Amino acid sequence: MLFQGEFNNAIDAKGRASIPAKFRDVLSSVFADERLIVTQNDGGLAAYPVQEWEKVLEKVNAMDASPLKDAINLALISPAIECPFDKQGRIQLTKAQRCYAGLESEIREIVVVGSINKIMIWNRAMHAEMRKQAENLLKTESQALYNLGF
Amino acid sequence: MLFQGEFNNAIDAKGRASIPAKFRDVLSSVFADERLIVTQNDGGLAAYPVQEWEKVLEKVNAMDASPLKDAINLALISPAIECPFDKQGRIQLTKAQRCYAGLESEIREIVVVGSINKIMIWNRAMHAEMRKQAENLLKTESQALYNLGF
DNA sequence: TATAGTTGCCCACAAAGTGTAAAAACGTGT
């Protein structure tokens, strides 16, 4: 369990997103490397420690050519870019990244979510909507949840 | 990892496309050569550092004559021309190039995408459409993505 | 040779990105 928990942070007017101190601690203590590779995934941004990202790259490179591989390259690999931290623990997101994640201009509210080996960054309103939909699905599956121990 | 990331830039009324500063840095620091060879590929424009382009040429030349080789020459090699930078970091695209890539007249919005050893330039709307289709495919392959570490 | 279109070069302005400092908010332990 590396990255865990949700944090309601903000991006400033220049598009810098503050990453929770807990996640930065994980980066320096577990990975000894404060760099993040940020890509676009499923309407949000996904930030991987370099080490984890390289594992992903190797696996993708090992794939035979296929439409799936092309789609992965187009949608997930090409947009990926290293975003270094500044002294305040923030990363600068590019325009294209903010545009993709619905974080243009006036929108400052984000949620930063730990997801095992990566960190997800969402438009907070969008994330709330996704959660609502997930909860609706769960309501129809109470037996399955019970069996899982929830 | 040479060229990486997506950048929402513009072409001006004269057909000049600004290339992101990050890519220009890679050109001068890694290749020590600011020239780009621009060709047409898959509905967009592909720009190669001269050095990389020459590698491609050698490999194609080494092929035995075949319909495939002819097609490569016709569609990929012949249209290629060198596009030098102006002092503002832009390259001048020809009419034929803009026409091929769907960048006629009024269309100003492009996306410049790093793709390892080359730089792709797309009509932004077209690129968004391609991404959408890629993401649709990815949605049907969530198990495969998980296995790859995404 | 006149004309229109294209190309390259230059400048200038606006937008975006970077760095630093300080204030506000938060959490912890006493």
Place this chain on the structure above:
DNA sequence: ACACGTTTTTACACTTTGTGGGCAACTATA
């Protein structure tokens, strides 16, 4: 509940980058 240290946000100054426009040189066409 209070004080303290940490974390996050705000604010401002400064630099870089991207974009638009002017102008002159060149090209092609008629």
